[in-house]
Each structure stands twice: as C-alpha cells, then as structure tokens.
Amino acid sequence: MLPVSSRIICIPLPGCLARNTSLSKQLFGYAILGFALTEAIALFALMMAFLILFV
Template sequence: MQTTKALIMSLVLIHSCARGLIRPVSASLLSRPESPSKQPSYSSSPLQVARWEFQTSVISRDTDAATRFIGAGAATVSVAGSGAGIGTVFGSLTIGYARNPSLKQHFFSYAILGSALSEAMGLFGLIVAFLIFFTA
C-alpha cells in the first residue's frame, strides 16, 4: 500500500513538473505566468501548435540598460577630447606669444575662437550622452 502511494505521488509530481523540467530554468523563472484566456484553442488540429510570443524579459531589459550605459560612456569621451583641445589651443597661444609678442591680440582672438569651438564639441557630446542615457 505504501509503495503504491509513493508511486502515485511521484507520478503526480512528475506530471505537474513536466513543463518546468522541459523548459530551461531561466525561462521558467523569468517568464510571466500564462493566463488560459489568452491561449487560442486549436480544436480543429489533433496536434497542439506551439505559439511563441514576443515579451521583454528581465535579462533583455538588463541588456538594454547595459548598452545604454556603454553608449552614454562612449559619448562622454568627447568631453575629455574637449579638454585636450582647449589645452592645445592655449598652449599654442603661449608659444605664439613667446615667439612674437607684437601679435598678442591677433593670437588671443584665434585662441578664444578655438576654445569656444572645442568646448562646443564637448558639450554636444555631453548632450548626446544625456539623450542616450535618459531616453527610452
């Protein structure tokens, strides 16, 4: 009697867990519970047709967030380039002024223009980084 009861319990357990054993563990844990009202009935066909729906899983959302972080970080590199550009502009201003002090005003106007353009490129890169990071 005891072995029959254990056999029945093991068969019930196998039957109830069969779907969980067939699917991968990640798919079993991360998928949403299925509602029977959304399932179409295929009564005309003797074989049951498998239907795969597109759904965003937790792993997919994590991947999207990771790519967003990588893209925003790559766009932020332009701010470092802007700093290097401004340093180069004012370094060249110093060298030019040391070689020819009479052109101080002429060199300074070009240095301001170069630093403004370099800073604008850095700000554009920062704006792109914020757009990547904060948009859906």
C-alpha cells in the same frame, strides 16, 4: 585640469605670443575662439550622450 583639446590650444599660446608680439591680439582672439568651439562641441556631445541614455 584642462581637457586634451584645450591643452593643445592653450599650452603653445605663450610661446607664440613671445615669438610674435605684433600678432598678440590676433592670436589671443584665435585662441579664445578655439577654446569656445572646443567647449561647445564637448557640451554638445555630453547632451547627445544624455539624450541617447535617457530617451
């Protein structure tokens, strides 16, 4: 199950690729970048929560 922010990025991607086939490489790159940034922010928030909890 994907987190909400990842669903916002990944669910509309096939529809966008179907409408704009010429932009598929660029849209896929943006989707991967958005997914990576979303996961990085989530991991950073988890790290901060553990630091606050245990330090």
